[in-house]
Structures are given as C-alpha cells and as structure tokens.
Amino acid sequence: MSTQRGNGSxxxxxxYKNTSVFKNDKYDKTPKNLQINRLQVVNVCEHCKGVIEWKxxxxxxxxxxxxxxxxxxxxxxxxxSYHTYCIxxxxxxxxCPKCGxxxxxxxxxxxxxxxxNEMQQLLKTLPERKRRTFxxxxxxxxxxxxxxxxxxxxxxxxxxxxxxxxxxxxxNKEDDEDFSDDDFDSDLDDCDEEESED
Ligand SMILES: [Zn+2]
Ligand SMILES: [Zn+2]
Numbered sequence: 776m777s778t779q780r781g782n783g784s785x786x787x788x789x790x791y792k793n794t795s796v797f798k799n800d801k802y803d804k805t806p807k808n809l810q811i812n813r814l815q816v817v818n819v820c821e822h823c824k825g826v827i828e829w830k831x832x833x834x835x836x837x838x839x840x841x842x843x844x845x846x847x848x849x850x851x852x853x854x855x856s857y858h859t860y861c862i863x864x865x866x867x868x869x870x871c872p873k874c875g876x877x878x879x880x881x882x883x884x885x886x887x888x889x890x891x892n893e894m895q896q897l898l899k900t901l902p903e904r905k906r907r908t909f910x911x912x913x914x915x916x917x918x919x920x921x922x923x924x925x926x927x928x929x930x931x932x933x934x935x936x937x938x939x940x941x942x943x944x945x946x947n948k949e950d951d952e953d954f955s956d957d958d959f960d961s962d963l964d965d966c967d968e969e970e971s972e973d
Pocket of ligand 1: 845846847848849850852860861862863864865
C-alpha cells in the first residue's frame with residue numbers, strides 16, 4: 776500500500792511518472808492541429824476558458840464542422856466549439872456563451888491594429904514611400920477585421936510588426952544600392968581567370 780491507514784501522506788514516490796511533458800504536436804504537425812494550438816480562447820468565462828484550454832492542450836479539442844443552433848435566437852449562429860449560445864446572444868445577455876452563467880466576460884477585443892510605441896518609432900524612421908505602403912497595409916488589416924468581426928483575427932500585431940521590419944530592411948537596402956554588388960562580382964571573376972591562366 777502506498778499509504779498507511781490514517782496517514783494521508785505518501786511514504787514512497789509515485790510509481791509511474793511521465794518522464795516528459797505531454798506535447799500534443801509531437802506526432803501531429805498537421806496544419807489543423809497547429810491551428811488549433813494557436814487558438815486563443817476568448818469571450819467565455821474563466822472556468823470555461825480553462826476547460827477549453829485543457830481540451831486544446833490534451834488534444835481533445837474538436838473544431839466545429841458546421842455552425843450549431845443557438846437555443847436563444849434559434850439561428851445557426853454558434854461558430855465556436857463547445858459554445859452553447861452564439862456570441863451576439865451571449866453579449867446581449869451578458870453571459871458566458873458556453874455555460875450560460877451570468878458573468879462579466881472580459882472584453883478581449885483589444886484593438887490589435889493599435890501600434891505600440893516601438894512600432895510607431897519604427898514607422899517614423901521609414902522613408903515616406905515605405906511609410907505609405909505600411910499605412911495602406913494597416914488600413915487593409917483594419918478592413919479585414921471590420922468585415923469579419925466574428926472571425927478570430929490572430930497574429931495581427933505580429934503581421935504588422937513583420938511588415939514594418941520588412942519595409943525597414945528594404946529601405947536600408949535601397950540606401951546601400953550605391954555600392955553595387957555587380958562590381959564586386961566581376962572583380963572576383965577576373966581573379967578566377969588570372970588564376971586559371973597560371
Ligand atoms: Zn443566438
Ligand atoms: Zn462559462
């Protein structure tokens with residue numbers, strides 16, 4: 776026996792113990808699984824958030840194949856796995872769309888297109904033309920989000936940051952273009968020829 780009568784604390788170590796942490800993408804690198812792993816659980820109460828995150832972590836999460844019927848508005852508007860009610864109904868009734876409990880759902884709808892200080896500084900250092908390119912890109916992102924408010928727009932900030940860095944690199948490269956690579960290459964070619972003549 777692992778414990779003595781009346782003594783709740785174990786005297787020996789747990790017999791079987793995993794040696795490594797469970798990794799749900801160890802044998803499954805499919806885009807579907809990776810996409811599930813990237814999901815951010817939002818709009819539900821803390822308890823339900825934990826439940827859904829657990830399902831994701833241990834590979835129990837099953838994405839919805841078709842929208843489900845919301846018992847409140849009776850429309851097929853439930854687009855998230857394990858949710859009972861649709862997001863608009865849950866918002867209106869100020870309840871969790873999964874368990875239906877009245878709850879103050881954290882509004883996670885943070886404006887992802889808002890540039891942080893660092894990004895704003897970077898934007899300022901861009902040449903005018905690149906800056907306009909970026910602002911067009913930003914406007915497109917904003918439009919995408921407002922066109923599809925129900926869709927999860929992930930990595931918007933990462934995308935914006937990547938775009939900024941890309942433009943910054945491109946701008947730096949254009950600055951360097953006075954030093955043409957071509958000259959350097961042809962010098963090397965000359966060397967080769969001289970050597971082969973020897
Ligand atoms: Zn509804
Ligand atoms: Zn809930």
